[in-house]
Amino acid sequence: MGNPRSEAVTPDGAADFVPARGGVAALRRAAEGCRGCPLFQDATQTVFGAGPEHARTVVVGEQPGDQEDREGEPFVGPAGRLLRKALADAEIDEQEVYFTNAVKHFKFAPVKAGGKRRIHKAPSLREMSACRPWLDAELRRVDPELVLALGGTAGKSLLGNSFKVTESRGVLLYLPAGTLPATAQSRAGDGARGLVATVHPSAVLRATDRKEAYRGLVTDLGVAARFLT
Ligand code: URA
Numbered sequence: 001m002g003n004p005r006s007e008a009v010t011p012d013g014a015a016d017f018v019p020a021r022g023g024v025a026a027l028r029r030a031a032e033g034c035r036g037c038p039l040f041q042d043a044t045q046t047v048f049g050a051g052p053e054h055a056r057t058v059v060v061g062e063q064p065g066d067q068e069d070r071e072g073e074p075f076v077g078p079a080g081r082l083l084r085k086a087l088a089d090a091e092i093d094e095q096e097v098y099f100t101n102a103v104k105h106f107k108f109a110p111v112k113a114g115g116k117r118r119i120h121k122a123p124s125l126r127e128m129s130a131c132r133p134w135l136d137a138e139l140r141r142v143d144p145e146l147v148l149a150l151g152g153t154a155g156k157s158l159l160g161n162s163f164k165v166t167e168s169r170g171v172l173l174y175l176p177a178g179t180l181p182a183t184a185q186s187r188a189g190d191g192a193r194g195l196v197a198t199v200h201p202s203a204v205l206r207a208t209d210r211k212e213a214y215r216g217l218v219t220d221l222g223v224a225a226r227f228l229t
């Protein structure tokens with residue numbers, strides 16, 4: 001085998017790499033070798049979801065950041081720390097949460113041409129749909145009661161391209177039918193999985209009024225917490 005980075009991107013996105021059998025660990029192993037879109041070429045590694053196999057809640061972010069790319073774990077950087085604090089303030093136990101992203105490789109550009117510092121770039125619609133089979137597979141394996149969508153990219157990935165976080169944040173929505181197999185009964189009992197959207201924690205970090213933005217995030221997470229009790 002040659003250098004994996006020189007290997008071609010597959011035309012059908014991640015679907016060719018998703019194993020039919022096995023749990024989240026099998027998915028994670030298979031995702032290490034994904035070439036479903038060009039993002040694997042420049043990133044350090046695949047940053048797959050992490051958390052309990054049957055968590056009650058799945059948090060979906062956008063894509064790994066600089067620190068996540070280096071460490072191989074989701075939400076370990078500044079936005080992740082803020083998110084974990086907000087979850088705790090909303091009384092959601094992070095030990096019961098599975099954390100993942102709409103896109104599994106870090107997309108970036110150097111801050112200065114040839115420089116070392118890397119700045120995050122939003123994934124394209126094409127990259128989001130190429131990566132979507134991984135998120136689908138995770139949601140099927142974990143089968144959570146509630147999905148928390150962080151920001152526009154996660155919301156669009158789960159609810160469609162017309163999703164707007166400003167319009168839909170902090171209200172109880174439902175995961176569209178078909179995202180999970182119809183035969184899988186939700187542990188919530190009625191077959192429907194809740195979905196709450198909120199802002200991305202990195203938007204809180206960038207906000208002019210950070211305190212206010214943080215309060216808004218915790219308020220939205222409170223809607224999720226009430227659904228879970
Ligand atoms: N932002 C995300 O959306 N995901 C991460 O894993 C880290 C930061």
Ligand code: SF4
Nearest residue numbers: 034036037104105131
């Ligand atoms: Fe595969 Fe997703 Fe990485 Fe693209 S971003 S190579 S689809 S894991």
